Amino acid sequence: MNSHVVVRKRSTQPQTTLNAMQRQKNLKNAFQVNQPARLSRHVAIIDDVKTTSATVTELARQLLESGCQRVDCWTLAIASQD
Numbered sequence: 472m473n474s475h476v477v478v479r480k481r482s483t484q485p486q487t488t489l490n491a492m493q494r495q496k497n498l499k500n501a502f503q504v505n506q507p508a509r510l511s512r513h514v515a516i517i518d519d520v521k522t523t524s525a526t527v528t529e530l531a532r533q534l535l536e537s538g539c540q541r542v543d544c545w546t547l548a549i550a551s552q553d
Contacts (some may be wrong), residue, residue, distance in 0.1 A: 476510065477502050477530055486525070494525035502530055504537035512540040522550040 480503040486494050504510060514534050518527050521544075531542040 475505055476514065477533060478505050479503075486522070491523040491525065494523050495528070498525050498529040502533050504533050507537040510534070510537055510539055513543070514539050514541070515543045515545055518544055518546045520548045520550050521546040 479501055481501055483497050483501050486497065489497055516527055516530055521527070527544045527546075531544070534542050
């Protein structure tokens, strides 16, 4: 397991008060793949709580653009959208 495959390259505002579209915009290009040449072909992202999937979507996009062939997401809990 390597928890340093992706690093945050810029600060973002907290997601808690943002709607789904704002969250996606907030995280756009916020991450960078560290050493893409050493990237595994299959990566699993472990997310503690899924709300809008904005974070996972942006992380997966960066991984796929860097050469990863498959990205899975394992989520521990899903937030209620009430």
